[in-house]
Amino acid sequence: MYSETLCHSSVAQPTGAALNSAHPAAIAGAGAPLLSVVIPVYNEEAGLGALFERLYPALDALGLHYEVVFIDDGSRDRSANVLSAQFERRPDVTRVIMLNGNFGQHLAILAGFEHCRGQRIITLDADLQNPPEDIPVLLAAMDAGHDCVGTVRRDRQDVAWRRWASRAMNLLRYRLTGIQMTDQGSMMRAYGRNIIDLINQCKEVNTFIPALAYRFARNPTEVEVGHEARHAGESKYSLYKLIRLNFDLVTGFSEIPLQVFSLLGIVVSLLSGALFVLLVVRRLWIGPEEGGVFTLFALVFLLIGLALFGIGLLGEYIGRIYQEVRSRPRYLVSVILERKR
Ligand code: UDP
Ligand code: MG
Numbered sequence: 001m002y003s004e005t006l007c008h009s010s011v012a013q014p015t016g017a018a019l020n021s022a023h024p025a026a027i028a029g030a031g032a033p034l035l036s037v038v039i040p041v042y043n044e045e046a047g048l049g050a051l052f053e054r055l056y057p058a059l060d061a062l063g064l065h066y067e068v069v070f071i072d073d074g075s076r077d078r079s080a081n082v083l084s085a086q087f088e089r090r091p092d093v094t095r096v097i098m099l100n101g102n103f104g105q106h107l108a109i110l111a112g113f114e115h116c117r118g119q120r121i122i123t124l125d126a127d128l129q130n131p132p133e134d135i136p137v138l139l140a141a142m143d144a145g146h147d148c149v150g151t152v153r154r155d156r157q158d159v160a161w162r163r164w165a166s167r168a169m170n171l172l173r174y175r176l177t178g179i180q181m182t183d184q185g186s187m188m189r190a191y192g193r194n195i196i197d198l199i200n201q202c203k204e205v206n207t208f209i210p211a212l213a214y215r216f217a218r219n220p221t222e223v224e225v226g227h228e229a230r231h232a233g234e235s236k237y238s239l240y241k242l243i244r245l246n247f248d249l250v251t252g253f254s255e256i257p258l259q260v261f262s263l264l265g266i267v268v269s270l271l272s273g274a275l276f277v278l279l280v281v282r283r284l285w286i287g288p289e290e291g292g293v294f295t296l297f298a299l300v301f302l303l304i305g306l307a308l309f310g311i312g313l314l315g316e317y318i319g320r321i322y323q324e325v326r327s328r329p330r331y332l333v334s335v336i337l338e339r340k341r
Helices: 045-060 079-089 105-115 132-143 160-177 193-201 209-216 239-253 256-285 293-326
Strands: 003-012 035-041 066-072 094-099 120-123 148-153 189-192 220-225 331-338
Touching: 035 045, 035 105, 045 066, 045 079, 045 132, 066 079, 066 105, 079 094, 079 331, 094 105, 105 120, 105 193, 105 209, 105 331, 120 132, 120 193, 132 148, 132 189, 132 220, 148 209, 160 239, 160 256, 189 193, 189 209, 193 209, 209 239, 239 293, 256 293
Parallel strands: 035 066, 035 120, 066 094, 148 220
Antiparallel strands: 003 331, 094 331, 120 189, 148 189
C-alpha cells in the first residue's frame, strides 16, 4: 500500500534530488494536497503522542486535502520509532523524512520544504508550544491574499531571559536588516507555494527561514496566535545555539555590522591622529608627560577589545563564506516514509 523509500546516506542535494527528482513545481502538480504542515522533530518522543492527538483532529476538521511532513532531525531518543508508528497509523496524510544526523531546526525545515507538495505550507514546532487549533487563523490570512503569514505569540510562555533577549534581537534585527517582524522567534508561519519554490532555489547553508521568506514575500502579514508552555521535554536551544542562530540572521541578511566597523575604524584613526598631534605639541610647550599610565591602559584595552570584536565579526562572515564555498550537502536524508502515489 505504501512504499518505504530506503536510501541510505543518500546525498540530499539542495534540489532535493536524492529521492524525488521532480522539480518542486512539478511535485506540487496534479493531486497535490492543498496544505502541507512541516514539523521538525528533535528528541521529542515524550510530547509527540500529545501532538498527534491535537494536530490530526485539527487538520481533519478543516475538510481539505492535507499532508503532514515530519522531519526527524537525527533524534537520539525514540522519536523516529514514534514517527514510524504514526506513519503506519495515518499513511494517507503522513510523510516522514529521517535525516542522517542533527542539522538544526532550520535545515530540517528546509528538508521538509524540498519534499512537501502542498500549495500552502505551514511550519509548526513539535512541542505543542504553537496550538495546532490556530492553523485556520493562518489559512484565513492566506485566503485574504497574503502569501507569507507571520505570527506573534500572544502571552508568550518562555523563561524571562528568552523573552527579553528576543525583544532586544527583534529591535537589532530591524535596525540591521530592515526586515519587519514583530516576533522573529515564532516559527508557526504560513507560506504560499511561490515562496517555498524560491526558498528551495536558495543554496545557503546558514539561514533563517522567516527572514528569507520575508525577502521573497509580495504581501506579508502577521496574525496573533496562542502560545503554550512546552508540553514535554526541554528546549533544544541553549544560549550558545541562540547566539549562533542570531548571528546567522544578522550575517545572512545584512552587511551593516562590517560597515559599522569600517566607520568606527575611521573615527578611531582620526581621534588617535589628533591625540598624537596634541601630545607632540604638549611635549614641546609644557615638557614630558608624567603619570596617566592607567588612563592609557584603559584606552589601549578598549581599542584592543574593539579590534578583537572586529576580527571576530569578520571571522563570522568568513566562516560562513567558507562553508558556502565548500558546498557540501546541507543535510543527508537516510529514509523517507511515504505512500506510493
Ligand atoms: N529542533 C530540531 N533540530 C534542532 C533543534 C530543534 O528539529 O537541532 C526542533 C524541535 O524538535 C522543535 C523545534 O525545532 O520542534 C523548536 O525547538 P525548541 O522547542 O527546542 O525551541 P524553542 O521553542 O525553545 O525556541
Ligand atoms: Mg519550543
